[in-house]
Amino acid sequence: MKVEQIAIFLENKSGRLAEITQILAENGINIRALSLADTADFGILRLLVNDIQKAEAVLKAHNFTVGRTQVCVVETPDKPGGLAKVLQVIKEAELNVEYMYAFAQRSGATGIIIFRFDDLDIAITALMKAGMRVLSGAEVYAI
Amino acid sequence: MIWNEEYETLPREEIRVLQLSRLQAIIERVYTLVPYYRAKMDEVGVKPSHIKALQNIRLLPFTTKEDLRKNYPFGLFTVPMDQVVRVHASSGTTGQPTVVGYTKRDIRTWAELMARTLTAAGARKGDIIHNAYGYGLFTGGLGAHYGAENLGATVVPISGGNSKRQITIMRDFGSTVLLSTPSYALNLADTMVEMGVDPKSLALHTGVFGAEPWSENMRLEIQKKLNIKAIDIYGLSEIIGPGVASECAAAQSGLHIFEDHFLPEIVHPETFEPLAPGEKGELVFTTLTKEAFPVIRYRTKDFSRLRYEPCVCGRTCVRMEKVTGRSDDMLIIRGVNVFPSQVEHVLVSIEGVEPHYMIVVDREGTLDTLEIQVEVSEHIFSDEVKQLETLGKKIRADIKDLLGVSCTVKLVEPKTIKRSEGKAQRVIDKRKI
Secondary structure (H helix, E strand, O other): OOEEEEEEEEEOOOOHHHHHHHHHHHOOOOEEEEEEEEOOOEEEEEEEEOOHHHHHHHHHHOOOOEEEEEEEEEEEEOOOOHHHHHHHHHHHOOOOEEEEEEEEOOOOOEEEEEEEEOOHHHHHHHHHHOOOEEOOHHHHHOO | OOOOHHHHOOOHHHHHHHHHHHHHHHHHHHHHHOHHHHHHHHHOOOOHHHOOOHHHHHHOOOEOHHHHHHOOOOOOOOOOHHHOOEEEEOOOOOOOOOEEEEOHHHHHHHHHHHHHHHHHHOOOOOOEEEEOOOOOOOHHHHHHHHHHHHHOOEEEOOOOOOHHHHHHHHHHHOOOEEEEOHHHHHHHHHHHHHHOOOHHHOOOOEEEEOOOOOOHHHHHHHHHHHOOEEEEEEEEOOOOEEEEEEOOOOOOOOEEEOOOOEEEEEEOOOOOOEOOOOOOEEEEEEEOOOOOOOOOOEEEEEEEOEEOOOOOOOOOOOEEOOOOEEOOOOEEEOOEEEOHHHHHHHHHHOOOOOOOEEEEEEEEOOEEEEEEEEEOOOOOOOOOHHHHHHHHHHHHHHHHHHHOOOOEEEEEOOOOOOOOOOOOOOEEEOOOO
16 A cells, blocks of 8 residues: 655756656656645655656656655545544554655546655554555556 | 064075985984884885985875875874874875874974964964954964963963854953954855944954965955954874965065975975976975974965075065965865865765765855755655655765764756766865965
């Protein structure tokens, strides 16, 4: 139930993000979800894509530093309190969230939340025990 | 005014006679007492008896920082330790630090030379000398201190740091002479403005600046901002510390080398052949009177030229031009000596960091800045901001610990630092010195 994400190191320079999305577009790679962490000096772009191998290869070929990490993707009803319920489980299980990002899939249908945990296995077990729907890689890439 | 009229204005012919007899004595001394010097001289087949004229000094091997390191800590001392009353040391961040020693007489010589320096700069008995050179293993603080006391001035041994307090004391004590690095003098000038202290309201009339290279423009800026006369001095711990050479207030044109104690040469930085007077090359010194730690033909790696013509101040000793560069890649950042190899050493020793880096030195306002750009390779990359920031902090802390200078670290994308085809270019120095 772990999902692979790619992360890319970016200096804070204009046009870098455009360059990455252009490379992915030219190679027919579809972005499923995206988050950009920024500091004063650099940024880290995190992507869920439909073809992770290819995305990694083409970005590396363009001299980007690319890393792969595993994340946990939770689907929750897209209504008030949906996210709160998931976070309540995380709080009770005393899980440490490194970072998270979320998006609504289709209005009124489901919300997708992507978590990076210290210990992914414990987190997934706890979430599933609490009845949360944790998506597999195949499900995520096919969104 | 001249502190030691007799020696500082000796006719040139007499200087040469004095230098030769002192050179012969010092060569005899190191040959007899220091196995390392004897071995080096035997290797090239030179005996002290071969030194019959001053130019015979060229027969002798050079001494380098490497030689000093090999003999760490006291291997080149020519007296037993019970005659060494003080040691100083360089920061020594790669390999061994270099340690220098002084007998009682050496300390007196040094105090004499610094009294000459301060007098040449325009300081007198009755001046209040604010000594902001660092006290400690560094030779600057104590070297200047003893000279100022010898001069009969009042010394305020404030050492470096805490600029606001420095200024308060300068104002309250009525300090008249400032001793510091030139960049720190500019820093003090700016801090005065911040504090609402008008530099012109202070009693300062002279600044004696050394320990780092500085330009004529910087001199003009300091003189204007602090309303003082800014004097350049030169020295290095391997020779004695500050007090090797000093500008005179009368000419402010070239630094008089105290030739009764030091014999200067200028050599080609690659062939090491002697260069004619007026030609620019690497400055080499032989100490003529040091007891505990004489050095023979020490290669300073500093570039300068020598001018033998008489000076308006009346001193006859040769003048060296303001040091304009070095024959190695050493950087002087806020008075601290930094070699690019030291930075590389720090980066390599942090696990996973490949040494694709660039050192960018600049001057912001009055202070030197050091930025280290490090390419983020896959080994060190993390998708977590925290991890990358920790890496930056670790590099910063290690540089500070090992090199004694603070820096900023900029993580950059791979392949953005220019790869050179020959010798790696690791340094961009944007300062205009």
